[in-house]
Amino acid sequence: MSLPAPTPQTRAVITGASSGIGEELARQLAARGYSLILVARRIDKLEALAAELRQKHQITVDLSPCDLANRDARRLLCHELAQQEISILCNNAGFATYGLLQNLDADREREQLELNAVAVQDLTLAVLPHMIQRKSGAILIVGSTSGHQPTPANATYAASKAFANFFAEALHSELQGTGVTCTLVAPGPTRTGFAEAAGIGKIDGAGGGMVWVTAERVARQSICGMDNNRRIVTPGLVAQAQMIGGRYTPRVILLPILKQVFSRLT
Numbered sequence: 436m437s438l439p440a441p442t443p444q445t446r447a448v449i450t451g452a453s454s455g456i457g458e459e460l461a462r463q464l465a466a467r468g469y470s471l472i473l474v475a476r477r478i479d480k481l482e483a484l485a486a487e488l489r490q491k492h493q494i495t496v497d498l499s500p501c502d503l504a505n506r507d508a509r510r511l512l513c514h515e516l517a518q519q520e521i522s523i524l525c526n527n528a529g530f531a532t533y534g535l536l537q538n539l540d541a542d543r544e545r546e547q548l549e550l551n552a553v554a555v556q557d558l559t560l561a562v563l564p565h566m567i568q569r570k571s572g573a574i575l576i577v578g579s580t581s582g583h584q585p586t587p588a589n590a591t592y593a594a595s596k597a598f599a600n601f602f603a604e605a606l607h608s609e610l611q612g613t614g615v616t617c618t619l620v621a622p623g624p625t626r627t628g629f630a631e632a633a634g635i636g637k638i639d640g641a642g643g644g645m646v647w648v649t650a651e652r653v654a655r656q657s658i659c660g661m662d663n664n665r666r667i668v669t670p671g672l673v674a675q676a677q678m679i680g681g682r683y684t685p686r687v688i689l690l691p692i693l694k695q696v697f698s699r700l701t
């Protein structure tokens with residue numbers, strides 16, 4: 436089963452389109468002729484991207500600026516999306532916090548869970564019934580290799596991504612035979628605004644090209660994964676090694692190692 440073909444009426448929704456992987460998903464879906472709805476908080480970034488993509492690809496690009504961690508704002512967006520013909524939903528927006536939970540800001544931790552987990556569920560539920568009714572649609576969920584492993588000093592993030600990973604894989608199975616697909620992309624270290632937003636910008640690029648993949652690659656493999664109805668896409672060797680390590684290393688060995696590594700990031 437391949438991606439629904441682009442039409443003038445249908446839209447591909449991308450959350451977190453103002454930067455990184457989301458921006459690349461927008462660029463690559465636009466190049467394939469999809470009209471878009473871009474979601475994020477930084478309206479100036481969304482406007483600049485929309486202007487560029489409209490001009491380059493003669494597509495429609497609508498903007499839905501929204502703080503997805505805010506339940507009321509999210510409810511309005513979900514209502515808006517439920518009225519439209521959404522052919523592709525890319526649940527991409529997310530952020531991480533690093534440090535011992537006891538030292539982190541409680542409101543920020545809650546926001547992280549709202550954005551990385553609850554918003555993914557809300558947006559998916561908003562578009563899924565119509566996709567199933569039309570027997571056509573594709574959902575991408577940007578999880579993380581962190582979602583395969585409980586991570587000390589990154590506890591809320593890893594737990595929120597465990598939700599995203601499990602939710603996506605389960606949905607992939609549930610949707611078989613409906614004409615609708617769900618693909619999980621679980622990236623490892625990817626060069627974007629992510630580390631800077633998490634306050635650990637100093638690690639950006641550490642270890643070189645062997646460790647980090649580009650947002651362009653993550654987006655390309657994600658779209659290819661959706662096109663081939665893949666259950667999971669894991670871009671790059673490091674991410675693949677992290678996936679195997681996170682899933683199969685006994686916790687008694689894994690947790691002290693991760694604690695060492697992640698405690699040093701802040």
Ligand SMILES: NC(=O)c1ccc[n+]([C@@H]2O[C@H](COP(=O)([O-])OP(=O)(O)OC[C@H]3O[C@@H](n4cnc5c(N)ncnc54)[C@H](OP(=O)(O)O)[C@@H]3O)[C@@H](O)[C@H]2O)c1
Nearest residue numbers: 451453454455456475476477503528529624625627628629
């Ligand atoms: N980079 C990595 O190493 C890596 C690894 C594994 C997984 N991931 C996942 O990849 C996804 C994309 O991250 P990225 O690496 O591309 O990071 P990024 O460059 O920091 O992009 C994050 C995007 O999320 C949006 N966002 C953040 N808070 C938001 C909110 N409250 N409401 C709406 N949008 C919000 C940001 O837009 P505004 O600030 O304009 O709202 C931005 O567009 C995330 O889910 C992340 O967890 C990243």
